[in-house]
Amino acid sequence: MHRTKVKVAEDALDANTTIAEANRHDFDHAGVRVVNLMSAPGAGKTTLLEAAIPEVDARVGVLEGDVQGSMDADRIAHLHVPVVQLNTDAGFGGECHLDANMVRSALPGFELDDIDLLVIENVGNLVCPAEFRVGEDARAMICSVAEGEDKPLKYPLMFRACELVVVNKIDLLPHLEYDLEKLRHNLESVNPGAEVIECSARTGEGTRAFADWLSTVAAREAAAV
Amino acid sequence: MHELSLATGIVETVVKHAEGRRVTSVEMRIGTLRQVVPASLEFYFGICSRDTVCQGATLQQEIIQARVGCRSCGEEWELYEPDFRCRSCADTEVEVIAGTEFEVDSIEVTEESAIDQEEAGCIAPR
Numbered sequence: 266m267h268r269t270k271v272k273v274a275e276d277a278l279d280a281n282t283t284i285a286e287a288n289r290h291d292f293d294h295a296g297v298r299v300v301n302l303m304s305a306p307g308a309g310k311t312t313l314l315e316a317a318i319p320e321v322d323a324r325v326g327v328l329e330g331d332v333q334g335s336m337d338a339d340r341i342a343h344l345h346v347p348v349v350q351l352n353t354d355a356g357f358g359g360e361c362h363l364d365a366n367m368v369r370s371a372l373p374g375f376e377l378d379d380i381d382l383l384v385i386e387n388v389g390n391l392v393c394p395a396e397f398r399v400g401e402d403a404r405a406m407i408c409s410v411a412e413g414e415d416k417p418l419k420y421p422l423m424f425r426a427c428e429l430v431v432v433n434k435i436d437l438l439p440h441l442e443y444d445l446e447k448l449r450h451n452l453e454s455v456n457p458g459a460e461v462i463e464c465s466a467r468t469g470e471g472t473r474a475f476a477d478w479l480s481t482v483a484a485r486e487a488a489a490v
Numbered sequence: 491m492h493e494l495s496l497a498t499g500i501v502e503t504v505v506k507h508a509e510g511r512r513v514t515s516v517e518m519r520i521g522t523l524r525q526v527v528p529a530s531l532e533f534y535f536g537i538c539s540r541d542t543v544c545q546g547a548t549l550q551q552e553i554i555q556a557r558v559g560c561r562s563c564g565e566e567w568e569l570y571e572p573d574f575r576c577r578s579c580a581d582t583e584v585e586v587i588a589g590t591e592f593e594v595d596s597i598e599v600t601e602e603s604a605i606d607q608e609e610a611g612c613i614a615p616r
Contacts, residue, residue, distance in 0.1 A: 267601045268514060273507050273594040277499040277518070280506075362495065392525075393492040421572035422525050454573040457582030 281397055284365035288372070288400025293487040295377035297326075299385060300482055301401035303423065305416075306389030308407040309433040311337045312466040313475060314384060318344050320476035323483035326380035328371055330363040330388045337386065349374035353388060362393035365400060382483035391416070395423040403482045405429040410437055414448040417455040424452065429460045431475055436465035493527060496592065497534035503594045504544050513547045515598035521554045521589035523569075528553070547597075556589025 276282065292299050304310050311329075318325050318341075326347040329338040338350035351371045353360035360367070368385060375383070385401065387394040406427040408416050411434055417424040424430065430452060438445070445463070452459060462478065464471025504516055516535075520526050528551050535549045556569040560576035561583040574584045 268598050269601060271507060271597050271599055273503065273596055275503055275507070275594055277496065277503045277592050277594050279499075280502050281499065360495075361492075364495075393495050396492055396495060396524075418572055422523065425523075425574075453582070454575055457574055457584070 278396065281365045284369055285398040285400045288365055288369055291372065291377070292383070292400060292402075296487075297377050297380055297383050298403075298483050298485055298487075299383045299399075299401040300479065301385050301387060301394070301399055301404045302406070303387045303391075303394045303404065303427070304389060304407035304409075305391045305412060308389070308409040308412065309466045310386050310389070310407055311340055313407060313431065313433060313464070313472060314386065315340060315344065316466045316469055316472040317476040317479060318346060318384075320473055321382065321483070322480040323381040324379060325479070325483075326375050326383045328368065328375075328383060328385045330367070330386060332361070332388060347375055347380060361388055361390045362397055363387050363399055364397040368399040382479060384479070391420040391423045395420075395426040402485060402487075403428055405431065405478075407431040407433050408448075409434040410441060410443045410445070410448075414444055414451060417448070417451040421455045424455045424459070427456070427459060429462065429478060430456070432461060432463045433466055435463050435470065436468045492525075493530040494534045494538070496524075496526065497531055497538045499592075500531075500535060500549075500594060501538045501542055501544055504547075504597055505542055507594070507597060508543045508599055511543065511599035511601065513544045513597050513599050515548045515550065516544065517550045517552065517595045517597070519552050519554055519591045519593045519595045521591040522556045523586065523589040524592050526551075526592070552595070554588050554591050557587040558584050558589075559587050560584050 302310055327341045329350045331337060331352060333352055333354045335350040338348045341348040349371050351367055385399060404427045462471060462474045466472055504513055532549050539545050558569050559566040560581055562581035563579040565576055565578035567577055575582055576584055
């Protein structure tokens with residue numbers, strides 16, 4: 266049997282990147298900036314959005330990604346902002362991340378002309394979401410103090426993918442043996458340029474800084490596609 | 491745990507380039523910064539490639555060691571721990587030179603198309 270070697274030299278996630286670029290083109294065309302918000306499950310993505318969105322100086326829409334259920338979208342809907350729930354459980358056991366194509370499938374649920382900023386709340390997971398661009402302008406993540414200071418060293422792919430790291434649940438610090446200095450040190454070694462916001466979505470401490478950051482992203486110029 | 495998603499991407503890419511020909515081997519170039527577990531990727535590749543032209547193909551993984559360089563002092567070194575500060579001057583302006591690759595480098599295909607072989611009933615035993 267004759268065998269032939271074929272040179273490919275192509276990124277194996279190229280198909281996703283192509284769709285992410287198409288999403289980006291549509292967002293830019295509508296003047297919408299997009300934030301991809303990621304974290305481990307239970308770090309407080311939805312609670313932080315509930316606290317911050319009313320303070321954002323832009324018209325915000327939210328795309329909720331979850332394996333199953335619409336609990337998060339129902340909570341965001343109370344803020345009277347456009348929200349679409351995307352469930353990933355159609356696949357094999359439920360996809361653990363959003364990819365560009367899933368985000369694309371949800372876009373008809375939004376009137377993009379009516380929003381300035383789309384926050385995509387990714388599926389809770391510190392690994393896969395970092396691999397899949399969805400057409401976002403900025404990537405941010407939350408790590409809560411309940412997770413341990415060593416997480417940047419264990420998940421460098423995720424921590425390096427983000428320009429902002431929100432340290433949430435600082436109201437719990439008196440109850441934990443958590444060393445914020447150690448976290449800052451670990452972050453500094455994995456992603457030295459990252460911006461850091463410390464907050465408690467529960468008490469509201471520091472959430473204004475996150476709202477301000479979202480406002481800043483909403484005001485950014487579209488990057489050349 | 492992200493090897494399933496990654497294996498799906500490999501199969502999609504290979505199927506596109508195989509143009510209907512049966513694939514016997516896939517060569518990947520994978521940077522250490524991608525945190526891929528080779529045995530896990532191979533396992534999921536076997537699952538994802540079922541009923542495609544890649545079924546039964548071997549997956550070869552060339553691991554590319556992460557290499558970084560300091561923009562400030564020019565020091566270059568191989569990175570084995572996730573510490574992206576310059577090991578020489580402690581500056582934070584360190585760029586990744588290699589180690590983020592996740593690329594299908596080449597594939598090996600058989601000239602007869604997989605479909606023709608099936609029709610002719612002459613699929614070589616695997």
